[in-house]
Amino acid sequence: CNLVVISACVVVSEKKISLVALFYMKYAGEAHSLKVEKVLFQGKSDYQNVMVFQSSTYGKVLVLDGVIQLTERDECAYQEMITHLPLCSIPNPKKVLVIGGGDGGVLREVSRHSSVEQIDICEIDKMVIDVSKQYFPDVAVGYDDPRVKLHIGDGVAFLKAVPEGTYDAIIVDSSDPIGPAQELFEKPFFESVAKALRPGGVVCTQAESIWLHMHIIEDIVANCRQIFKGSVNYAWTTVPTYPRHILITFPSPCDKLLLSYLIVSPHPLYFLCGPLVDFKHPVNPIDKDESCCKSKRPLKFYNSEIHSAAFCLPSFAKKVIESK
Ligand code: SAM
Numbered sequence: 104c105n106l107v108v109i110s111a112c113v114v115v116s117e118k119k120i121s122l123v124a125l126f127y128m129k130y131a132g133e134a135h136s137l138k139v140e141k142v143l144f145q146g147k148s149d150y151q152n153v154m155v156f157q158s159s160t161y162g163k164v165l166v167l168d169g170v171i172q173l174t175e176r177d178e179c180a181y182q183e184m185i186t187h188l189p190l191c192s193i194p195n196p197k198k199v200l201v202i203g204g205g206d207g208g209v210l211r212e213v214s215r216h217s218s219v220e221q222i223d224i225c226e227i228d229k230m231v232i233d234v235s236k237q238y239f240p241d242v243a244v245g246y247d248d249p250r251v252k253l254h255i256g257d258g259v260a261f262l263k264a265v266p267e268g269t270y271d272a273i274i275v276d277s278s279d280p281i282g283p284a285q286e287l288f289e290k291p292f293f294e295s296v297a298k299a300l301r302p303g304g305v306v307c308t309q310a311e312s313i314w315l316h317m318h319i320i321e322d323i324v325a326n327c328r329q330i331f332k333g334s335v336n337y338a339w340t341t342v343p344t345y346p347r348h349i350l351i352t353f354p355s356p357c358d359k360l361l362l363s364y365l366i367v368s369p370h371p372l373y374f375l376c377g378p379l380v381d382f383k384h385p386v387n388p389i390d391k392d393e394s395c396c397k398s399k400r401p402l403k404f405y406n407s408e409i410h411s412a413a414f415c416l417p418s419f420a421k422k423v424i425e426s427k
Pocket residue numbers: 167171172173181202203204205206225226227228231256257258259276277278279282283284285287309348
């Protein structure tokens with residue numbers, strides 16, 4: 104994965120000293136830098152380094168182990184698409200599980216769906232939750248929804264204990280496949296996900312970028328094709344500060360409906376699959392339905408048109424993924 108290393112350098116210009124956080128991509132020759140106005144929080148939990156800084160152009164930024172997790176400016180493109188592409192593709196989702204997602208953004212988006220009765224979230228790191236509530240209240244507002252039940256723990260162990268066929272949708276909003284999230288990208292985890300889904304349910308998870316991690320994507324596709332059945336469609340979105348992310352949504356094994364991958368990156372790609380699911384035309388549109396959204400915040404990125412339009416793919420990615 105593209106673990107980034109933060110090295111801050113002090114830039115002296117026009118007699119003003121400003122701290123610039125340079126995020127060096129693990130891939131030689133790539134770098135993404137954000138100007139740091141002020142470091143707001145720095146801490147180390149049992150699982151990772153946690154940092155929040157005020158950037159000059161993307162608002163506040165959450166960084167875990169040197170990898171950008173969200174910025175105030177572009178988080179909408181990630182949280183809205185990872186949530187609504189799957190949830191708008193099935194009628195009346197009722198029980199939803201979020202693995203990871205400690206910032207609360209996916210919870211905020213799930214809460215827009217009035218059919219949902221139960222939202223479980225299993226996040227391993229309480230520090231991420233506490234920091235998000237303090238510094239990203241518009242994102243962490245998702246925790247205020249009375250349907251949300253928070254479980255602090257490892258998503259792998261949580262899913263092993265979930266009774267068969269419990270959830271209509273599982274959204275795995277995890278960090279990169281290193282550290283605590285590593286097992287969330289492996290076959291046994293996907294097998295426990297399959298068991299926890301009801302027939303016709305969907306899963307959506309994060310797993311890197313077509314530009315940087317095709318090898319990871321190919322492994323995930325091969326694993327998921329063994330566990331989850333179904334043909335595959337694909338979709339796009341864009342998140343300027345995410346140099347990686349693939350999100351995967353696939354059906355319960357007893358239901359050859361839905362295999363979908365969602366990639367969120369500057370050149371993101373979403374895969375959705377299902378002979379009986381017409382992904383290009385959401386069956387459960389929510390563009391207008393903001394009534395139940397706790398934050399009363401209008402959708403900033405997702406709409407039914409972008410849902411449908413998101414399925415046009417670059418040939419190189421289509422060729423590789425469809426060959427698996
Ligand atoms: N949107 C971000 C992205 O795409 O990189 C992810 C946001 S969220 C902050 C990622 C969360 O996954 C973190 O809070 C991290 O603590 C959590 N996480 C990592 N491994 C986990 C595990 N095994 N079980 C539960 N949560 C986990």
